[in-house]
Amino acid sequence: MRYELFYWPEIQGRGEFIRLALEEAGADYVDVARRRGGMDRMMALMNGGREAHPPFAPPFLKAGTLVIAQTANILLYLGARHRLAPTPEAGRLWAHQLQLTVADFLVEIHDTHHPIASSLYYEDQTKEAKRRSEIFCRSRPPKFLGYFDNVIARSRGPFLLGRRLSYPDLSLFQIVEGLRYAFPQMMKRLEKKIPRVVDVHDRVAERPRIAAYLASERRIPFNEMGIFRHYNELDG
Amino acid sequence: MRYELFYWPEIQGRGEFIRLALEEAGADYVDVARRRGGMDRMMALMNGGREAHPPFAPPFLKAGTLVIAQTANILLYLGARHRLAPTPEAGRLWAHQLQLTVADFLVEIHDTHHPIASSLYYEDQTKEAKRRSEIFCRSRPPKFLGYFDNVIARSRGPFLLGRRLSYPDLSLFQIVEGLRYAFPQMMKRLEKKIPRVVDVHDRVAERPRIAAYLASERRIPFNEMGIFRHYNELDG
Numbered sequence: 001m002r003y004e005l006f007y008w009p010e011i012q013g014r015g016e017f018i019r020l021a022l023e024e025a026g027a028d029y030v031d032v033a034r035r036r037g038g039m040d041r042m043m044a045l046m047n048g049g050r051e052a053h054p055p056f057a058p059p060f061l062k063a064g065t066l067v068i069a070q071t072a073n074i075l076l077y078l079g080a081r082h083r084l085a086p087t088p089e090a091g092r093l094w095a096h097q098l099q100l101t102v103a104d105f106l107v108e109i110h111d112t113h114h115p116i117a118s119s120l121y122y123e124d125q126t127k128e129a130k131r132r133s134e135i136f137c138r139s140r141p142p143k144f145l146g147y148f149d150n151v152i153a154r155s156r157g158p159f160l161l162g163r164r165l166s167y168p169d170l171s172l173f174q175i176v177e178g179l180r181y182a183f184p185q186m187m188k189r190l191e192k193k194i195p196r197v198v199d200v201h202d203r204v205a206e207r208p209r210i211a212a213y214l215a216s217e218r219r220i221p222f223n224e225m226g227i228f229r230h231y232n233e234l235d236g
Numbered sequence: 237m238r239y240e241l242f243y244w245p246e247i248q249g250r251g252e253f254i255r256l257a258l259e260e261a262g263a264d265y266v267d268v269a270r271r272r273g274g275m276d277r278m279m280a281l282m283n284g285g286r287e288a289h290p291p292f293a294p295p296f297l298k299a300g301t302l303v304i305a306q307t308a309n310i311l312l313y314l315g316a317r318h319r320l321a322p323t324p325e326a327g328r329l330w331a332h333q334l335q336l337t338v339a340d341f342l343v344e345i346h347d348t349h350h351p352i353a354s355s356l357y358y359e360d361q362t363k364e365a366k367r368r369s370e371i372f373c374r375s376r377p378p379k380f381l382g383y384f385d386n387v388i389a390r391s392r393g394p395f396l397l398g399r400r401l402s403y404p405d406l407s408l409f410q411i412v413e414g415l416r417y418a419f420p421q422m423m424k425r426l427e428k429k430i431p432r433v434v435d436v437h438d439r440v441a442e443r444p445r446i447a448a449y450l451a452s453e454r455r456i457p458f459n460e461m462g463i464f465r466h467y468n469e470l471d472g
Contacts, residue, residue: 052390053330056337056383068329070336072308077329093304093313094289100306101292107343115351116364117371128352128364135353147292154288 003029004062006042006055011226012174012219014071014106015059020170021075023213025082031218033058072099075167084167091161098151098160098168102175105144109178110227112136112234122224122231130233137186137236141179145194148172152196159200165207172197173204178228183235239265240298242278242291247462248410248455250307250342251295256406257311259449261318267454269294308335311403320403327397334387334396334404338411341380345414346463348372348470358460358467366469373422373472377415381430384408388432395436401443408433409440414464419471 003022007015009031022029032038045067046055055069061077068074076096079085085095110118115132116125148160155162159169176197180187191198204210213219222228239258243251245267258265268274281303282291291305297313304310312332315321321331346354351368352361384396391398395405412433416423427434440446449455458464 053326053333054383054387054390055333056340056380066326066329068333070333073329073333073336076332090289090302093302093309096312097289097291097304097306097309100309104292104343107340111347111351115347116368117375119371119375128367131364132352135355139353139355144292147290151290154290 001028001064003027004032005029005059006032006038006045006062007059009034009039010220010223012178012222012228013059013226016174016220017071017102017171018059018061018074018078019213019218020174020210021078021082021084021167023209023218024165024170024207025078025084026209027078027082072096072103075099075171079167084165084170086161086164086166095161095166095168098148099171101144101147102168102171105140105175106227108136108140109175109182112182113229113231122229126233129231133234134236137183137234141183141186141190142193145175145190145197149194149196152200157196157199158203165204169200169204170210173201173210176201178222181222182228182230184230185235237264237300239263240268241265241295242268242274242281242298243295245270245275246456246459248414248458248464249295249462252410252456253307253338253407254295254297254310254314255449255454256410256446257314257318257320257403259445259454260401260406260443261314261320262445263314263318308332308339311335311407315403320401320406322397322400322402331397331402331404334384335407337380337383338404338407341376341411342463344372344376345411345418348418349465349467358465362469365467369470370472373419373470377419377422377426378429381411381426381433385430385432388436393432393435394439401440405436405440406446409437409446412437414458417458418464418466420466421471 005015005018007013033042042058045051051067053067059071060067060069061074068077079095085092112133113122113129114125115128122129151160159165241251241254243249269278278294281287287303289303295307295310296303296305297310304313315331321328348369349358349365350361351364358365387396395401
């Protein structure tokens with residue numbers, strides 16, 4: 001089956017967490033909105049009157065007749081199909097729980113540059129963004145990444161769930177990549193305190209399919225339209 | 237099986253979405269942290285070194301040997317066990333997708349009064365809260381609740397998934413209750429545009445087990461420590 005991924009064509013954003021899973025799985029997929037006419041199809045699927053299960057927002061995945069939205073929900077679906085999560089219920093729920101914690105962290109990361117409203121430009125909320133980012137850098141990455149480091153320690157590693165890679169490891173890789181881009185100074189200080197997280201990052205980066213993907217044009221570079229944005233004045 | 241729910245004892249918060257599901261299911265459960273010694277047990281489970289799957293934060297549910305955290309993840313688990321979600325995969329994913337969209341909305345609601353940091357008092361971010369709330373009231377409840385209203389229309393109602401109640405309906409009830417408490421003026425204007433959402437709210441409130449729960453002491457009243465807070469100056 002050829003999957004169809006629908007996401008904004010110019011950013012990594014939330015779509016990237018799905019792309020990484022599809023790439024690691026070696027799945028056949030099309031990144032619809034990056035093709036000619038794709039944006040129109042995406043908007044029609046979201047806003048058209050025909051879809052029984054209309055997505056609230058991208059990303060969403062078309063898998064045969066299924067249309068699945070919400071990043072963590074798509075990964076729950078893909079994880080079960082592509083051996084990117086345990087099969088028994090306890091492991092499946094645990095992987096999903098970690099993914100939802102990644103998702104919570106991601107909202108906080110986004111809101112460092114948009115604390116007032118996503119609909120406003122960054123330049124119209126810079127003062128508030130500075131205030132939010134300063135507190136964020138001091139407290140949130142240490143808390144979230146420290147938590148994931150502890151999870152890896154308890155599983156005895158090298159991955160979040162133990163010996164086998166699962167989809168939250170791919171997402172954790174993306175979080176580290178993104179934070180390095182957005183907050184290089186903060187990360188420079190923090191990384192020595194989260195060696196297991198950095199090790200997961202490195203292992204993911206070296207996996208043959210991920211390495212090939214990262215070197216390809218399918219990987220959109222970080223930029224100041226996405227979730228992870230680099231503004232010098234916010235990097236505390 | 238007697239479930240053990242772990243959540244902060246003084247607020248509805250995210251725990252309320254779990255309580256509503258447990259109550260509607262007629263499930264046997266203990267609200268651990270509201271009992272003597274319960275807070276210590278909760279903190280030990282979260283921070284102690286023994287738990288294989290440590291939660292990042294409350295709420296979490298102990299179900300036999302399973303410890304499950306993340307509100308939507310707990311509801312995914314309970315939905316399957318208590319006929320609060322469809323059994324086939326497509327329906328199960330769709331219910332979960334709606335729940336995750338409720339969760340996204342909830343973060344935005346929370347951040348109206350805490351746009352800078354959860355660790356600061358409201359009084360230390362009132363100015364930013366006013367700015368965020370003004371834009372929020374104008375744009376976000378119409379968008380989210382309008383979306384859910386459209387979902388009910390497409391399912392032919394009366395509930396989000398059609399004829400049968402599912403756990404996202406219980407959460408949608410709580411969202412309406414909470415917004416009425418926090419933003420009464422905004423909701424007064426909005427409610428006539430989302431009649432199907434209001435109807436779901438009313439149907440949930442009238443279900444015998446939910447009605448009994450709401451009238452009981454198990455239902456913690458809204459207050460200014462929770463997610464839904466009423467501050468006159470934010471109600472636009």
